[in-house]
Amino acid sequence: MGQKKRFLLRLDEKLYEILEKWSADELRSVNAQIEYLLAEAAKKAGRWKEDKSKSEEE
Template sequence: MPARCIAELRVAAEKKAYPLRINAAVLEAMQAWSEDELRSLNSQIEYVLRDALRRAGRLKPGKVEPVEDPDD
């Protein structure tokens, strides 16, 4: 199996599901933003969270590799 496929499987295995309760207006805005960016809603939420964590110094560069959502 190519190294890239192994890495993708490893990253996919590290993802965890988390039920999210979110305000309806925020959800609608995130959905519209995700469509503008050509991402799934899940990928957009993860992107925004990752960016906020990085800016706050809570997530070190290279700690989380950006991975495309399999639904995209």
């Protein structure tokens, strides 16, 4: 995936609590859970294009 971009994210306390429980259920950190959910949403919306060279290797 390459280098990670850092940025500040402010969340509603209730939403953070939901993400915290959800991430624990899936054995991820909250940060990893947010990244996973955003990537899945981007793929579902057709905005995440797989790298052709990477998919050819698999």
